Amino acid sequence: MHLRLTDEQKMVQQTIRRFVEKELMPLENEVLRNEREGKPSLPTGKLKELQLKAKEAGFWGINTPEEYGGANLGQMMMAIVYMEVSKTFVPFSFGGSADNILYYGNEEQKEKYLIPTINGEKKSCFAMTEPGAGSDTQNIKMTAVKDGDHWVLNGEKTFITGGNEADFVMAMAITDKELHQKSKGREGVTCFIVDRDMGWKSEYIHTMGEWGPAGLVFDNVRVPEENILGELHKGYNLGLEWIGFARWVVGARAVGTAERLLQMAIDYAKERVTFGKPIAERQAIQWMIADCAVDLEAARWLALNAAWTLDQGEDNRHLASMAKLYGANMGNRVVDKVLQIHGGMGYTRELPIERWYREARLWRIYDGTDEIQRMIISRNLIKGHVKIGQYI
Numbered sequence: 079m080h081l082r083l084t085d086e087q088k089m090v091q092q093t094i095r096r097f098v099e100k101e102l103m104p105l106e107n108e109v110l111r112n113e114r115e116g117k118p119s120l121p122t123g124k125l126k127e128l129q130l131k132a133k134e135a136g137f138w139g140i141n142t143p144e145e146y147g148g149a150n151l152g153q154m155m156m157a158i159v160y161m162e163v164s165k166t167f168v169p170f171s172f173g174g175s176a177d178n179i180l181y182y183g184n185e186e187q188k189e190k191y192l193i194p195t196i197n198g199e200k201k202s203c204f205a206m207t208e209p210g211a212g213s214d215t216q217n218i219k220m221t222a223v224k225d226g227d228h229w230v231l232n233g234e235k236t237f238i239t240g241g242n243e244a245d246f247v248m249a250m251a252i253t254d255k256e257l258h259q260k261s262k263g264r265e266g267v268t269c270f271i272v273d274r275d276m277g278w279k280s281e282y283i284h285t286m287g288e289w290g291p292a293g294l295v296f297d298n299v300r301v302p303e304e305n306i307l308g309e310l311h312k313g314y315n316l317g318l319e320w321i322g323f324a325r326w327v328v329g330a331r332a333v334g335t336a337e338r339l340l341q342m343a344i345d346y347a348k349e350r351v352t353f354g355k356p357i358a359e360r361q362a363i364q365w366m367i368a369d370c371a372v373d374l375e376a377a378r379w380l381a382l383n384a385a386w387t388l389d390q391g392e393d394n395r396h397l398a399s400m401a402k403l404y405g406a407n408m409g410n411r412v413v414d415k416v417l418q419i420h421g422g423m424g425y426t427r428e429l430p431i432e433r434w435y436r437e438a439r440l441w442r443i444y445d446g447t448d449e450i451q452r453m454i455i456s457r458n459l460i461k462g463h464v465k466i467g468q469y470i
């Protein structure tokens with residue numbers, strides 16, 4: 079057991095850190111301005127420019143398998159990357175951000191959808207949630223009915239990240255009602271790749287954060303048979319499997335953001351003088367700083383363990399749920415304390431703390447709410463699927 083990064087991991091961490099500090103952080107004021115004016119965070123031209131710089135630095139497609147031209151850095155390395163890139167709220171990923179279930183596609187689908195998504199030429203989104211089915215995904219109502227060599231999709235999806243910008247959606251629909259009922263929603267559902275020009279409509283949903291998901295409407299949308307992703311009637315597991323293994327990413331991202339926020343609080347506490355002394359000399363402030371630091375380290379190790387466990391080829395879903403639950407809540411606690419340390423300034427739009435305060439609230443909801451993670455963790459323990467202290 080060795081609890082320090084390898085030289086290679088440190089090199090990746092430093093390189094990403096430099097990129098974030100040099101290329102992304104200087105754009106923060108522009109992003110804040112754009113978002114407050116209701117414009118996209120960054121204009122497309124600017125994003126393309128950043129992508130090019132990342133490509134030149136050899137950091138493109140870092141999570142993409144080598145056979146698709148990526149670096150396939152593995153989950154542990156990705157955890158390090160997520161922690162670094164989340165120190166800024168400037169939206170950027172180092173490419174290859176294809177939704178993982180696209181890798182289950184056949185050769186033609188990979189050619190048509192996966193490769194362009196990896197290259198940043200096409201945008202995808204994943205649609206499970208419906209107005210009447212959130213945590214209880216088994217309860218979806220959207221249907222697909224066979225008509226010749228096509229399927230006809232009808233229904234609504236909601237809260238779909240990237241749904242207003244996507245060129246295609248991977249949408250879950252019921253293809254066999256009887257099987258769906260008999261299997262309590264686990265079978266009889268199929269995943270369809272649906273191009274926007276096949277006819278689905280999207281509408282932006284305004285939220286308390288800057289993340290605008292979309293509602294999607296499918297009204298007799300005809301989808302060719304060859305656009306079924308994976309097996310007919312087996313889409314539910316396809317969607318859930320990917321989500322369950324990757325949940326720790328929310329925790330890793332929260333760690334990066336909390337690191338940046340805590341540093342801001344420390345710097346501010348040393349500068350801000352009240353009653354003749356910097357507030358950093360007051361125990362009330364010191365304790366908040368200490369509590370944030372402990373909380374953040376605990377979340378870091380949970381996220382790293384979940385990522386490392388997956389790299390070993392082991393089932394990491396229990397750890398991924400713990401990392402997601404703890405990390406998301408840690409992020410909320412830290413941003414709240416950091417705002418408190420900044421006093422009135424923390425509440426203003428002069429600083430990005432209020433933006434993170436709003437965004438952090440989402441971490442406890444998407445990718446499975448706090449309550450759903452607790453259900454998973456306790457069920458694993460009560461049923462004996464996982465033993466206490468197993469992952470060491």
Ligand SMILES: Cc1cc2nc3c(=O)[nH]c(=O)nc-3n(C[C@H](O)[C@H](O)[C@H](O)COP(=O)(O)OP(=O)(O)OC[C@H]3O[C@@H](n4cnc5c(N)ncnc54)[C@H](O)[C@@H]3O)c2cc1C
Pocket residue numbers: 203204205206207211212213214236237238239240285289291440443444445446447448449450
């Ligand atoms: C910004 C944003 C982006 C999203 N992106 C996507 C996306 O890209 N694709 C997608 O498919 N979905 C997406 N979602 C949907 C998200 O996954 C759901 O919002 C989430 O799963 C919760 O579902 P719900 O909102 O319907 O809440 P509900 O399921 O209605 O839950 C309401 C409350 O009840 C609790 N609850 C529910 N069931 C139980 C239970 N059995 N026991 C105890 N408590 C329970 C919940 O924890 C919650 O507190 C996104 C959501 C948001 C807000």
